[in-house]
Amino acid sequence: MKSLAMKNLSGRPVRTAVLVILAALLTFTALGGTLTVASLGKGLDSLEARLGADVMVVPKEATMKKKFEDIVLQGSTGYFYMDSSRAEEVMECEGVGEVSPQFFLASTGSSCCSIPVQIIGFDPATDFTVSPWIKRTYGGELGLYDIVAGSDLNAFVGDKLSFYGVECTVAAKLEKTGTSYDTTVFTNEQTIKALIQSSLDKGMNDFKDIDPARSVSCLMINAADGTSPEELVNDINIHVKKVKAYRSGDMINGIAGSLGGVSQMIKLLIAAVWVLGIVILLLAFTMSVNERKKEFAVLRVMGASRSKLAGLVLKEALMTCLIGSAAGAVIGLLILIPFNGVIEQTLSLPFLLPEAGSIAGITAAAVVLSVLTGAAAAAVSAWRVSRIDTGVILRGDN
Amino acid sequence: MKRSGKEWIFGILLLICSLCMSAGVKLVFHACGPKEDGSFMTCHWAEQAVFTLGCVMAAVSVLILIMPDSGMRRGLALAMIPAGAGAALIPNTMIKLCMMTDMHCHAVMKPAVIIIGAVSAVLGLIYAAVCKSERSA
Numbered sequence: 001m002k003s004l005a006m007k008n009l010s011g012r013p014v015r016t017a018v019l020v021i022l023a024a025l026l027t028f029t030a031l032g033g034t035l036t037v038a039s040l041g042k043g044l045d046s047l048e049a050r051l052g053a054d055v056m057v058v059p060k061e062a063t064m065k066k067k068f069e070d071i072v073l074q075g076s077t078g079y080f081y082m083d084s085s086r087a088e089e090v091m092e093c094e095g096v097g098e099v100s101p102q103f104f105l106a107s108t109g110s111s112c113c114s115i116p117v118q119i120i121g122f123d124p125a126t127d128f129t130v131s132p133w134i135k136r137t138y139g140g141e142l143g144l145y146d147i148v149a150g151s152d153l154n155a156f157v158g159d160k161l162s163f164y165g166v167e168c169t170v171a172a173k174l175e176k177t178g179t180s181y182d183t184t185v186f187t188n189e190q191t192i193k194a195l196i197q198s199s200l201d202k203g204m205n206d207f208k209d210i211d212p213a214r215s216v217s218c219l220m221i222n223a224a225d226g227t228s229p230e231e232l233v234n235d236i237n238i239h240v241k242k243v244k245a246y247r248s249g250d251m252i253n254g255i256a257g258s259l260g261g262v263s264q265m266i267k268l269l270i271a272a273v274w275v276l277g278i279v280i281l282l283l284a285f286t287m288s289v290n291e292r293k294k295e296f297a298v299l300r301v302m303g304a305s306r307s308k309l310a311g312l313v314l315k316e317a318l319m320t321c322l323i324g325s326a327a328g329a330v331i332g333l334l335i336l337i338p339f340n341g342v343i344e345q346t347l348s349l350p351f352l353l354p355e356a357g358s359i360a361g362i363t364a365a366a367v368v369l370s371v372l373t374g375a376a377a378a379a380v381s382a383w384r385v386s387r388i389d390t391g392v393i394l395r396g397d398n
Numbered sequence: 399m400k401r402s403g404k405e406w407i408f409g410i411l412l413l414i415c416s417l418c419m420s421a422g423v424k425l426v427f428h429a430c431g432p433k434e435d436g437s438f439m440t441c442h443w444a445e446q447a448v449f450t451l452g453c454v455m456a457a458v459s460v461l462i463l464i465m466p467d468s469g470m471r472r473g474l475a476l477a478m479i480p481a482g483a484g485a486a487l488i489p490n491t492m493i494k495l496c497m498m499t500d501m502h503c504h505a506v507m508k509p510a511v512i513i514i515g516a517v518s519a520v521l522g523l524i525y526a527a528v529c530k531s532e533r534s535a
Contacts, residue, residue: 152500153498155497182499183500339506341504341505342505342506
């Protein structure tokens, strides 16, 4: 019976190919859609963790910049500074817990590329947002001119990178975060100040009336116990002039909204393709059984039981769906995994692929779901085959 | 000896893959463009190397399709294995690409060349196996 199912499939290559393509499409849609939605969700989680502070305080003029949110959240290169006296005023506000300053600097195109890199300097003594990520790959202290490269930078531990003529050594490389951290270079306060000074010496930076030695780009703040981030934001915005405080959660609301819209659209697309696919599979199996009624009647006359005929139809369906699903899964993985960078750029949203185990689980689930759907669609036809009246069919009355 | 339908199919697939490699790397999954000063980044030279290897693979694929001797065809198909694998290794392994992996050379050229190179190598292996089984039959 097994070889008969194989012969039936190879004997009708066009029908088999159509069913295989349909099963492949179902698996591809389920796998691609689910992986994309999961990656977007993981990217947003990573972005929330990456902000890592309850409140972010930036100079007010920075918020007028068109690229402000892109600089802070999407890793676009850019910089803004405020005098550290304003930072000290913020620190004196009631309800301020942990505080750490950060310094932004955009490199010019380095020797290998025309694309500039965002450099973020942090104070290792007070930092609580960047250090947890760095500690995952590097346990040591960053020395002068040591840098940590984001995972999307094609630089490895020990490599030398030159910024504004200052040669820096890559001390560590961050794990993939799916956020702007992946294309950023991190370094300590002394190194970034040296880089800023070098950029000034070369006339490539303009601090206007701010003293570079007494400047910070932003303050990352955690609210003290008993103070809510909302209260702290209001307090800073009311009492400290020329700065703007943001609650981290509010900053990613826009991204979360876009992400929700994209996820919803993908889920609708998956549902549409599946409904269409199931209808086509049902029709295909029904038509196939109808045109093969005489073949099944002959098999019955030759001694095949009703259950064997039903089993034959199911076996054919399972074999086509399994081959199609496997092909769909392979194609889906070959597109999603190597080209995830292109998908991330196209969507312009945080995108972080799940771990290998989760990807394997989603793939297996998509294949099983597709095969079961095919089997369920064929089960109706198998039931009809098991109930055919051999005499009527062979007489040609049906 | 007359060649089988399977040989024709795999031969044509090899030619398609080779043409995808050579034309695609220039037209579709190309490297990053030149810098503002007109100079090229390193990924440009990886693109040139892949293009050259793609042209060689296309020439070998044409030879596979026109060679009358099955032994020669098999030998040429086997040569596609290191050629495909070599092409797959060019972006970033043999020739470094740009600094940021979200740039076009990393995000598009590298995965596309690796996939097409690997598929070409596998097709070359299948062709050689099909050719051998036809010969022994």
